[in-house]
Amino acid sequence: MPAENTPVADNLDDDDYPAYTMGRAAAVLGTTPAFLRSVGETGLIAPRRSEGGHRRYSRRQLRIAARARELVDQGTPVEAACRIISLENQLADALRLNRETSRKPDGCGTDT
DSSP states (O other), X not given: OOOTTSOGGGGGGOTTSOOEEHHHHHHHHTSOHHHHHHHHHTTSOOOXXXXXXXXXXXXXXXXXXXXXXXXXXXXXXXXXXXXXHHHHHHHHHHHHHHXXXXXXXXXXXXXX
């Protein structure tokens, strides 16, 4: 599914390119397609669909699903694992925004 004017080689480094079929994604993660469907049903990841309607996953989505699997393997229910990951992501975003904001001058002419 490359963009019309994008060379295929440009997709090799794209973490968001949906390169993995459900079967391949499950094999890479050492899990089942049912696990990937359940993670998708929570809204944690939203795989793209091929022209034939099959789910396609990106590397970024596989990393997220791998984190969910870690939590599930520790005994956390899938829904709770997905909520934990969402909260971890929100915290990371807030911390990043806080760092960026604290580095900006306050506009009062008293940069230190």
